[in-house]
Amino acid sequence: MKKVLFNHAIKSIFFLNILLVILIVGFIFIKGYKIISLKFLFTMPYNSMTEGGIFPALVGTFLLTSLSIIFALPPGVITAIYLNEYVKNKHLINIIKISINTLAGVPSVVFGLFGFSVFVKFFGFGVSLLSGAFTLSIVILPIFISATIEALSAVPYSLREASMALGATKLYTIRHTVLPAAFSSIMTAIILSTGRAAGETAPILFTAAVFFQKNLPDSLFSPVMALPYHIYALMTEGTHPEKQVAIAYGSALVLIITVLFLISLAVFLREKRRRYVNFKH
Amino acid sequence: MLTLNIKEELNKTEEKTKIKVKDLNFYYGPKQTLKNISMDIYEKKVTAIIGPSGCGKSTFIRLFNRMDEFVLESKSEGEIIIDGKNILEKDTDLIDLRRRVGMVFQKPNPFPKTIMENIAYGLKVNGWKDNFQIETRVIDSLKKSALWEEVKYRLKENAYGLSGGQQQRLCIARCIAVRPEIILFDEPCASLDPISTAKIEELIMDLKKDYTIVIVTHNMQQAARISDYTAFFLMGEMIEYGLTKNIFENPKDKRTEDYITGRFG
């Protein structure tokens, strides 16, 4: 009896959650879809952002996200490999894993401040694409490392054994057996991190994003516009709220669709891998 | 005294020793798993290792290609001499050793790669570059492991599409592709159906022409069918070792007899 009740409770909460997500997306869709057009996506804003499109914000988000992934990828993969394949002291691994998870839970505005004092001020990159991408890469690094460790540890020991019994060194085994076997899971981790990086506002607030820019960024050291910050700016500043709010909803819809698309891609890849590489015979 | 008798009996057969085990002890941490084992394993013969679960059979044969290297806090004493060299010594070239001593595991463990890539793996580890040479050797290995007819049109397909028995023969093909001298089998049929098992047994008998084979098995009939020599292990000790025929028909030790007749605790 109690168990049935519990099951019902879990189910209701689950459906409530789904409903909430649908409500939010639906709300933004209704408010935002009218304004979306190719023109909206590919023109510059004008008339103090009360008209025109979101092109520079889209470009800015694209650049920030891709750069942050490029910066996070090598140290992330190397750290995960080191922790999963080389460190033998179990206590040390646990301590490091806990630290990584803690880092993943730190509010992103803290990373924003860190990025500001380190990249903007200390290294003197200024408020720029570069500072923002570095800051974002630090934000996604912990999740990316944990997901990659998980991907690596899902590769069965028997495969490593097979490789080493054929005379392969550890490094060769990692390069030719472990990494290829974990590849699609690592891809999933990358895509999920991309989604996270694209949606973050706080880390770029003081490090990269500007309210308005006449031209597209022309170097790593120029500041950029970015979708999340653009929404924030449209809603809080400016002279014609009634016009700006519509644009903000349009931008929010574009951002949501982008992130949902990335997450679906990740899920799709994961399912595909399940079908082809089922490690449990 | 017993060991003396065995030695006498074995000397009469005039086999060529391929692996000489001398006073071998092995420890996982403080726990001694192998106790004072001495035996000769003969060239181009099939030697079966039998014994109850946990008696150290896997531990024993894994020393022959030094897979113990990956176990933390383990220690070995004594000698395992292969072609005149004690491979337990620190300066052993493990890469070269593992090329000479191949291993087939209990569960088929092909790589999640194509059939071709699976068999080419060991060759590439050994620095082979020429695609034609690699392909020739792959095909040759598939033929020798009785898999060629079943896979000749699907070399570029993922090995995970094969059945369990085919996967195990693929693992054997992968192992013989690098032309080892010794092949270790650790319960190779444990996860297979009777027909696949029969195929593997046939294959092992055939491989005996070219390779020295050591096989761990829980299946008494299998040991009796395919091996020339049998060693019976119990709690880390080698109780009895001799011609398979003698061990099965005329065991000298009561414990061996109990085990092979299934009267064991």
Ligand SMILES: Nc1ncnc2c1ncn2[C@@H]1O[C@H](COP(=O)(O)OP(=O)(O)OP(=O)(O)O)[C@@H](O)[C@H]1O
């Ligand atoms: N990596 C390890 N660390 C510590 N102890 C181990 C390790 N591997 C095996 N052992 C122990 O060593 C003993 C012998 O194990 P081993 O796997 O060699 O037995 P086995 O004869 O192959 O058994 P089975 O027939 O079940 O495969 C067992 O008691 C086992 O628990």
Ligand SMILES: [Mg+2]
């Ligand atoms: Mg075993």
